Amino acid sequence: MSWDYTQKTKDLFLAAVQGREGTHLGEIASPDGVGEHGSIVCGDALKLTFRVEKAANPLDDVIVEAKYLTFGCTSAIAASEALCTILESRRLTPIQALSVTNADIVDFLGGLPQQKIHCSVMGADALEAAVFDWAQRRGVDLAAAGVKRGEEKLAEDEGRIVCKCFAVTEPYLRRRIQELSLHTVEEVTNALKAGGMCGACRYAPGGIQDILNDIWGAEAAAVAAPAAPAAAAESPFRRAQRINEALESVRGNLRADGGNVELVDVKGNKVFVRLTGACATCPGAQGTLAALVEKTLRERIDPTVDVIRV
């Protein structure tokens, strides 16, 4: 599928892969800060390195060069370019750099498709890890420097794994859901990837929806409430149309992993679908159907929907 990227995103991507002057693809030899986020197994990974102009007082070090190695799609590379450009152009101290957020990266690109927001979050997370690394190398006490939580922040993100597909832990989810003000499962998946593969962690007990409910209370429950079904007054054509629209909301996640789902037929509450691409041979396909496709249709269309794979 082709994503609706801004011209700036496309230009940055092309410039980076063509190695044009002024781009940042690569790795700094003997860097002053190194941060990594994601994993190749999960489809996106970023290693950020930066070099500082050293000052007598390490707190006055200034980031003068930043580079990245990214395994990912167009937006992952463009977001990494954006991050490095922001860091170099603003001449920030590493601690000031912690105020660069994923929203700054999205703004720099002129926007990102919702399903690709996680690329900007990945950049912000790698930057945070690189600043913690710099602090360790330079002997900076981040807590004393007014940073709420220093390297302990990364350690605190360890804990129960909620999303096994992307190895996302509960403490990390809780922290990022609040920092990024994420209110729905879709927003969590778009920003953090959690829930974006087999979907089993989305609505399982202790899963993403439960964590959202715990954090936001009734507000999350209200957001997640299924739309009122209008089946009685609905023509078969309109019902199939609405089902297809609901399927479209999960297709982004499937396409991101090389798969897709097609609507084949609708008979009463039976929805017949075909999984294609990588989903057709995925061992977790049945889990995807139950936890992602069927769950979505039951929420949005009709709680009695049965999804049948053909």
Ligand code: FES
């Ligand atoms: S367990 Fe989270 S997407 Fe599979």
